[in-house]
Every structure is written in C-alpha cells, then in structure tokens.
Amino acid sequence: MNLRVEHITKFFDSTKVLDDVSLEVGKGEILSLTGESGCGKSTLLRIISGLEFPDHGKIILDQQEITNWSPERRRFGFVFQNLSLFPHLNVRENILYAINKKSQSKQQLEKLLEMTGLAGLGLRFPHELSGGQQQRVALARALAINPQLLILDEPFSSLDELLKARIREEIFDLLRSLEITTILVSHQASDAFLIADKLVVMRNGQIKQVGKPSDVYQKPVSPYVSDFFGASVILNGKKVDAGVQTSFGTLKIANVHTDNLQLFLRPENIEITTSTSYNLSGQIVKKEFKGPHDVLKIGSKNSDEYISLETERCNHEVGEDIYLMVPEEQIQIFE
Amino acid sequence: MRLAGIKRPRYFYWRLATNIVLVAILLPLLLVASRSFLLDTSNLNHIVSNLLPLYLWNTSILVIGTSAITLIIGVYTAWFVTVYDFPFRRQFEWILILPLSIPTFINAISYVGLTDYAGPFRIFLRWLGTDIYLDIMNHAGAIFVMSMVLYPYVYVTSRSAFLLQSASLIEVSRSLGQPMQKTFKRVVLPLAWPAIFAGLILVIMEVLNDYGVVSYFGIPTFTVGIFRSWLALGDLSTAVFLSMIVLIFVVVLLIIEFKANEKKKYAFDKSERTFTRLKPRRKWVIFSLCLIPFLIGFIVPVCQLLWWFFLAYSHDVWLHLITIAKNTAVLGILSSILILFLSIILAYTFRLVDKKGLKRTFSKLPMLGYAMPGAVIAVGIVALVLIVNPNLIYSGIIALVFGYTVRFFAVGYGSIESGFEKISRQIDDAAISLGSNSLRNLIKIHIPILKPVLLGALIMVFVDVTKELPITLILRPFNYETLATNAFQYAKDEMAPRAASSSLLIIFASAIPVYYLNRILHRK
Numbered sequence: 001m002n003l004r005v006e007h008i009t010k011f012f013d014s015t016k017v018l019d020d021v022s023l024e025v026g027k028g029e030i031l032s033l034t035g036e037s038g039c040g041k042s043t044l045l046r047i048i049s050g051l052e053f054p055d056h057g058k059i060i061l062d063q064q065e066i067t068n069w070s071p072e073r074r075r076f077g078f079v080f081q082n083l084s085l086f087p088h089l090n091v092r093e094n095i096l097y098a099i100n101k102k103s104q105s106k107q108q109l110e111k112l113l114e115m116t117g118l119a120g121l122g123l124r125f126p127h128e129l130s131g132g133q134q135q136r137v138a139l140a141r142a143l144a145i146n147p148q149l150l151i152l153d154e155p156f157s158s159l160d161e162l163l164k165a166r167i168r169e170e171i172f173d174l175l176r177s178l179e180i181t182t183i184l185v186s187h188q189a190s191d192a193f194l195i196a197d198k199l200v201v202m203r204n205g206q207i208k209q210v211g212k213p214s215d216v217y218q219k220p221v222s223p224y225v226s227d228f229f230g231a232s233v234i235l236n237g238k239k240v241d242a243g244v245q246t247s248f249g250t251l252k253i254a255n256v257h258t259d260n261l262q263l264f265l266r267p268e269n270i271e272i273t274t275s276t277s278y279n280l281s282g283q284i285v286k287k288e289f290k291g292p293h294d295v296l297k298i299g300s301k302n303s304d305e306y307i308s309l310e311t312e313r314c315n316h317e318v319g320e321d322i323y324l325m326v327p328e329e330q331i332q333i334f335e
Numbered sequence: 336m337r338l339a340g341i342k343r344p345r346y347f348y349w350r351l352a353t354n355i356v357l358v359a360i361l362l363p364l365l366l367v368a369s370r371s372f373l374l375d376t377s378n379l380n381h382i383v384s385n386l387l388p389l390y391l392w393n394t395s396i397l398v399i400g401t402s403a404i405t406l407i408i409g410v411y412t413a414w415f416v417t418v419y420d421f422p423f424r425r426q427f428e429w430i431l432i433l434p435l436s437i438p439t440f441i442n443a444i445s446y447v448g449l450t451d452y453a454g455p456f457r458i459f460l461r462w463l464g465t466d467i468y469l470d471i472m473n474h475a476g477a478i479f480v481m482s483m484v485l486y487p488y489v490y491v492t493s494r495s496a497f498l499l500q501s502a503s504l505i506e507v508s509r510s511l512g513q514p515m516q517k518t519f520k521r522v523v524l525p526l527a528w529p530a531i532f533a534g535l536i537l538v539i540m541e542v543l544n545d546y547g548v549v550s551y552f553g554i555p556t557f558t559v560g561i562f563r564s565w566l567a568l569g570d571l572s573t574a575v576f577l578s579m580i581v582l583i584f585v586v587v588l589l590i591i592e593f594k595a596n597e598k599k600k601y602a603f604d605k606s607e608r609t610f611t612r613l614k615p616r617r618k619w620v621i622f623s624l625c626l627i628p629f630l631i632g633f634i635v636p637v638c639q640l641l642w643w644f645f646l647a648y649s650h651d652v653w654l655h656l657i658t659i660a661k662n663t664a665v666l667g668i669l670s671s672i673l674i675l676f677l678s679i680i681l682a683y684t685f686r687l688v689d690k691k692g693l694k695r696t697f698s699k700l701p702m703l704g705y706a707m708p709g710a711v712i713a714v715g716i717v718a719l720v721l722i723v724n725p726n727l728i729y730s731g732i733i734a735l736v737f738g739y740t741v742r743f744f745a746v747g748y749g750s751i752e753s754g755f756e757k758i759s760r761q762i763d764d765a766a767i768s769l770g771s772n773s774l775r776n777l778i779k780i781h782i783p784i785l786k787p788v789l790l791g792a793l794i795m796v797f798v799d800v801t802k803e804l805p806i807t808l809i810l811r812p813f814n815y816e817t818l819a820t821n822a823f824q825y826a827k828d829e830m831a832p833r834a835a836s837s838s839l840l841i842i843f844a845s846a847i848p849v850y851y852l853n854r855i856l857h858r859k
Contacts, residue, residue, distance in 0.1 A: 082503060
C-alpha cells in the first residue's frame with residue numbers, strides 16, 4: 001500500500017485552498033499533517049478520502065489512479081473530528097455497520113471490541129459512553145472495514161486534557177502494533193512528535209516542510225515552522241567579516257550568503273552565564289515566576305531587541321548583565 | 336419552603352387573563368366532548384349502521400393515499416435538495432414549498448377544469464385526433480389533488496431534519512463503504528423519522544379538515560357528514576357525534592406524535608455541508624424529479640386559473656370581487672389581531688410564572704385547536720351560540736372570528752412563544768432591578784424586540800383565515816361571502832371560470848408566508 005498525492009490544487013470559489021500539494025505515504029507509515037486551522041489540511045484529507053474532489057492533480061494508490069473514486073469505493077477508514085457515531089445504533093451496530101458478511105461479523109466484532117478495550121460495552125448507545133469510549137468506538141468502526149489507509153482528523157480534540165494523554169497513548173500503541181498506514185491530522189505538535197514517522201507542515205494551502213519530527217523540530221526551514229513546534233529564539237543578523245553580527249554580539253558563522261538574515265535557536269540550547277568569556281551579552285529586563293521555572297526577558301544593550309528564555313529557578317536579578325552561551329552548530333539560518 | 340416575609344410576585348391579573356383565554360379557546364372543543372354524553376339517540380342507529388362505515392371507509396382511503404404520496408414526494412425532494420448538487424438547487428429549496436399556497440379545493444377546481452371536456456387537456460387530445468374520458472372526481476383524483484399541494488408539509492419538516500443532521504454522519508457512512516442509497520436508508524431516514532412524521536401528521540389533519548375537495552367531488556367523509564347533519568338537517572346531535580369520532584382520532588394521532596418525539600432526541604454537531612456531485616445525466620434526472628411536483632402542484636393549476644381569469648374577465652366580477660376581498664380582509668385582520676393580542680398575554684404569563692409540570696401542559700393546550708378539523712370547531716361554536724341565544728339561526732361575524740381564533744391560535748401563539756423564549760431572562764431581571772413592572776416591561780421591552788416575530792405571526796394567521804373554508808361555510812352570516820366561499824360556490828355551481836379571480840387572490844396572498852417559511856428554514 002503506497003499512497004501518492006500529486007500536485008493537488010483546489011479552489012473554493014476563487015480562493016486557492018490547496019496549492020500544488022504533493023506527498024507520499026508508504027506501507028505501515030504514520031504520517032502527521034500539521035498546520036494551523038485554515039491551512040488546508042482538512043481539505044487535503046477530504047480529497048484523499050474522496051469526500052471532496054481536486055481541481056487539479058492526482059491521487060494514486062499503488063500505481064492506480066483513484067482521484068475520481070467515490071469514498072465508498074476507496075474504503076479508507078476515517079475517524080472524524082466529532083467522531084460522528086451513529087446515535088441511533090449501539091456500539092455493536094456502529095462497528096458492524098460496514099461489515100456485510102454476517103458469518104465473519106461476530107468473530108471480527110469480538111476481536112475489535114477486545115482490541116479497543118470496549119469488551120462488555122457492545123450494547124450501549126453512544127450517548128451512554130464517556131468521551132474516551134466514544135473515541136475508541138469511532139476507531140473500532142473505522143478498523144472494521146480493514147482499511148488500507150486510516151485517516152484520523154483531529155481525533156483527540158473532543159477530549160479533555162487529562163483523558164487525552166491516556167487515550168492518545170493507548171490509540172497510538174494500537175496503531176503501532178497493527179502496522180496500519182495512517183494519516184493523522186493535528187494542530188498540536190505533541191501528537192505529531194509522539195507517533196509520526198513523517199511530519200508534514202502546511203500553511204496557506206502549501207506544504208512548507210516534510211521530514212522526521214526531530215529534524216523538523218531542530219532544523220525548521222522557516223520562522224513559521226520553528227514557531228509552530230515550540231518556543232524559539234530568532235535573532236536578526238548582519239553579515240560581517242568576523243561572522244554574523246546581532247544586537248547581542250557577533251557569532252562566528254561562516255557560509256553566509258546574504259547580508260541580512262535571521263538566526264534561529266531553540267531556547268533550551270542557550271545557556272545563561274555570568275562568565276565573560278562568551279560573545280553574546282545582554283541585560284535582564286524582566287523576570288517572571290512561572291511555577292517550575294522562571295522566564296527571563298533579556299534585552300540587548302544596543303537596541304530594543306529582546307529574547308525570552310525559560311530557565312530553571314535562577315539567582316539572576318533584573319538589571320543584571322549576563323552572557324549567553326550559544327552552540328554555533330545548533331543555529332539554523334534563514335536567509 | 337417559604338421564608339417569612341418573602342413573597343414571590345403572584346402576577347394575579349396575568350394569570351386571571353390567561354385562564355380566561357384558555358377557557359374561551361378550549362370551550363368549543365369541550366362542548367363537543369361534553370355534548371356527546373347528552374346525545375339524542377333517535378338517529379344514532381341509522382347513522383352507525385348506514386353512514387358511519389361509509390364515512391370511515393372514504394376518510395381512511397383519503398388519509399392513507401394522501402399520506403403515502405406526500406411522504407414519497409416530500410421526503411425525496413427534501414433529500415435531493417439537501418445533499419445533491421444539481422441545476423437550480425437553491426431555487427428549488429423554496430420553490431418546492433410554493434404549492435402549499437394553493438388551498439386543496441382550489442387545486443381541485445383547476446384540475447377538474449383542466450381535464451373536463453372543454454379543458455385544455457382534452458382540447459389538446461382532440462387536436463391530436465383522439466380523446467379520452469378522464470374523470471378525476473373520485474377517490475384517486477381527490478388523493479392526487481390534495482397530495483400535490485400538501486406534500487410541502489412533509490418536505491419542510493424532512494428538510495429541516497436533514498439539515499440538522501451532521502453531514503459527517505453521511506460522510507462516515509460512505510467512508511465505511513456504504514453508497515448513498517444505503518446511507519439514506521440506514522442512517523438518514525431513521526434519524527429524521529420523528530420530524531418526517533410530524534409533517535405527515537399535518538398532512539393528515541389537513542385531509543381530515545378538508546371539506547372543499549370532498550364535497551365538490553361527492554365523496555362522503557366525516558367532514559361532509561358533519562356538514563350535512565348540521566347545515567342540511569339541523570341535527571346538532573349527529574354533528575356532535577361525528578365530530579367526537581374525528582376528535583378522538585386526532586387526539587390519538589397527537590399522542591402518537593408525542594410518543595415519537597419523546598424518544599431519544601439526538602444533538603448533532605453542525606458541520607460544513609457539501610453537496611455531492613453527480614454525473615451530468617443524473618443531475619438532470621434529479622432536476623426533473625424536483626421540477627415535476629412544482630409543475631403539477633403550482634404552475635399547472637395557476638395557469639389554468641389565469642386562463643379562466645381572462646375568459647371570465649368582466650366589470651361586475653371586479654365590483655363583486657372588491658366586496659368579498661374586503662370581507663375577507665376584515666375577517667383576517669380582526670382574527671389575526673385578536674390572536675396576536677391573546678397570544679402575547681398567554682406567552683408572557685407563562686414566561687412570568689415558571690412553566691413546570693401541569694402548567695407546561697396547559698401552555699400547550701391552546702395548540703389543540705389547530706389539530707381539530709374546522710367543521711368540529713364550528714359545531715362546537717354553534718353549540719355554544721345556541722346556549723347563549725337559543726333563538727339565533729345565523730350567527731354574526733363575531734362567531735366567525737371566534738372560530739378562526741380557536742382554529743388558528745396555534746399559528747400565532749407558536750411563533751410568539753418561541754420568540755419570547757429567545758429573549759434572555761436576564762433582560763427581564765435587569766428591567767425589574769431598574770424598578771419597572773411587568774406590564775411596562777412587556778410594552779417597552781418585549782414587544783419592540785418581538786416586532787418581526789409579531790409581524791410574521793400576523794401574516795401567517797391572516798393567510799390561514801383567507802384560505803379557510805369549512806368554518807366559514809358553517810358560521811358565516813347569511814349572504815356573507817369571503818374569497819374562499821366565493822370560489823367554492825362558483826365551482827359547485829359549475830361556473831368554475833368565475834372562481835378564478837378569488838382563487839388567484841388567495842394564492843397570491845398565501846405565497847407571502849412561503850417566503851417567511853423559507854427564511855426561517857435558513858436561519859436554522
């Protein structure tokens with residue numbers, strides 16, 4: 001099973017919601033599609049599942065073009081954001097909804113109930129189940145058709161935070177053990193980090209970056225991507241003979257091609273020290289108490305640029321001059 | 336527990352007024368029910384053995400036939416318009432409701448004219464060199480004529496049920512490999528059934544209420560029986576007896592509907608609706624399937640009436656038309672204003688005093704009149720008038736307005752009540768905290784906020800009064816004609832072309848609330 005999306009473009013009226021999108025999911029791979037709401041990820045998902053049709057481009061499943069196939073013909077398991085359990089059917093009927101052969105049904109049902117931890121709940125109706133249980137029914141129902149591809153659209157958004165962590169882990173473990181090809185859409189980076197083999201970042205209908213989660217986190221291709229996956233420090237820089245000059249000092253970076261550029265760092269890679277042996281320096285302008293850690297706002301002495309850093313409880317006080325230790329190999333340059 | 340010195344406001348006058356209104360509106364129905372215990376049994380044997388089976392048979396056939404056809408047309412058109420993308424879909428959304436503006440008996444008049452010897456259909460056939468005798472004045476014809484203008488009741492309720500369901504239910508079913516038809520059967524229909532049934536009940540009530548079609552076609556149903564016994568034979572006992580049977584049937588229907596709605600009510604998430612694309616050929620098939628009911632239920636009868644109108648156009652028709660239009664307007668305005676006034680009192684009182692338990696039931700009771708056939712209400716009012724003044728042979732227009740008020744109270748009250756419910760109670764509390772009293776609140780706050788709702792209610796009641804036939808026929812003063820009675824009388828006297836002008840006026844006036852209905856549907 002190999003799914004290829006090739007050059008998909010889609011308009012709603014005159015707005016381009018998908019702009020030449022291509023991606024590929026291999027067998028057993030878990031692909032996570034992320035991006036802020038309105039970036040086109042849901043539309044892409046609907047096109048892959050056949051609920052929407054593209055204006056240009058192709059969907060190819062194992063060398064066969066399926067762009068114009070109806071959703072019922074594709075049989076991709078789809079777990080909707082609102083779960084969409086059939087309210088008039090009980091758990092068994094919901095799961096068996098798609099199983100046409102009576103003979104297989106009983107065995108398969110028991111297996112699915114067992115697998116998703118729903119054993120004993122078969123006769124309940126959706127409104128009699130907790131949020132987590134409903135979640136599992138939706139998954140069991142999608143798995144019942146033995147889908148070649150499983151599509152999960154923001155599957156945890158209806159759960160509260162506490163429950164979410166547990167259910168998410170359970171479901172991810174299950175998906176891993178089934179080795180089922182999956183596309184997971186989420187606007188939360190943590191979902192993607194936890195399970196994805198491949199991460200796709202979308203914005204304004206375009207794919208911005210594709211890669212392993214750790215690569216996307218440490219080496220984002222743009223300020224947008226870096227911000228999306230966590231706190232980031234971005235400094236404006238200028239090319240000089242010694243390297244790159246910022247308002248906090250000069251860094252020894254070679255191989256820079258443009259005069260004005262941006263330097264990206266994850267804050268956890270920056271170390272604060274009072275030792276003068278580092279070339280970046282600043283002044284603490286604000287210190288905020290945030291429970292387990294403090295947040296320091298460090299201002300430049302030469303301009304009004306500042307950076308915010310999360311630190312463990314520290315002894316530095318407002319007004320103090322400090323130095324920043326920055327490992328140059330961790331710096332990502334946006335030119 | 337009541338704390339010493341703290342007394343909740345009792346709203347004595349509001350409650351008194353409400354009780355009086357409730358009693359007045361329910362009185363005619365109560366009279367029918369109570370009079371049935373004091374029946375004059377001399378004719379009863381004859382009625383039970385000879386007439387009852389006939390009435391029962393005819394009424395049942397019409398109810399079953401009309402239900403079946405309206406169910407099919409109403410549900411399939413609502414489904415197509417909700418899920419498929421086809422030419423003029425947006426227009427069909429409201430066009431399909433238009434047949435509702437044609438009263439059943441006017442549709443009957445047009446189709447009889449259309450298919451009789453001198454009608455365009457037969458003329459066309461003879462021009463082709465052939466001719467067939469087409470008699471529609473029978474059961475099948477009555478079912479056809481009524482179904483084609485009553486299906487919008489089912490259409491409207493089904494459509495709002497379909498719109499309320501999340502689109503993702505359909506999508507999930509399709510992603511599970513079930514094609515559209517199966518999805519419809521296994522998911523959409525079972526979930527929409529209570530709403531569809533509610534629409535069907537409205538159809539059944541209209542059929543039970545109908546006097547125009549059945550008397551024109553000569554099909555003796557219960558309504559015809561009630562008319563005959565009171566108007567022709569002056570036998571109130573028999574009229575009451577027959578009314579009682581219809582009343583019981585209606586009450587049973589209402590209980591069934593109540594039970595159906597009592598079942599689980601599902602809450603759906605609103606999700607973006609997309610329309611399924613179709614292959615070009617199927618597109619036009621669906622387009623035609625939606626066009627046909629609109630053509631048959633609206634365009635054809637209106638064209639026939641227009642043709643007649645130009646045939647019968649003359650000066651004296653106009654003068655006469657102005658008089659009866661004026662009569663109709665007076666009745667419509669009086670009744671709608673009265674209903675508006677009483678509805679506001681009722682809805683506001685039930686807002687002031689908490690609706691709980693028995694009071695909740697009471698607040699729904701005045702709706703009962705709308706479910707009752709006009710003839711039954713009219714018989715109740717005749718019984719009432721005879722108690723007040725036994726020598727009165729014909730009643731004035733007061734009785735007529737009273738009859739309309741009982742029958743159409745629900746139309747105004749329903750929308751005003753739901754309008755009140757949309758106003759936050761905190762507004763009342765805020766006003767009271769500023770030192771205002773309940774009457775001042777109503778006049779200064781609620782009525783201005785409700786203005787559009789009140790206007791809508793006024794129009795809806797006015798239109799219903801304009802179309803009304805059975806109550807008008809029984810209760811009108813001698814020689815007092817409305818548009819509906821005028822059209823009906825001409826048709827009965829085999830002068831159908833002269834019925835065209837009144838009919839067209841009624842249809843024109845009735846088409847207005849269709850616009851409103853469509854807007855309400857879209858807001859949901």
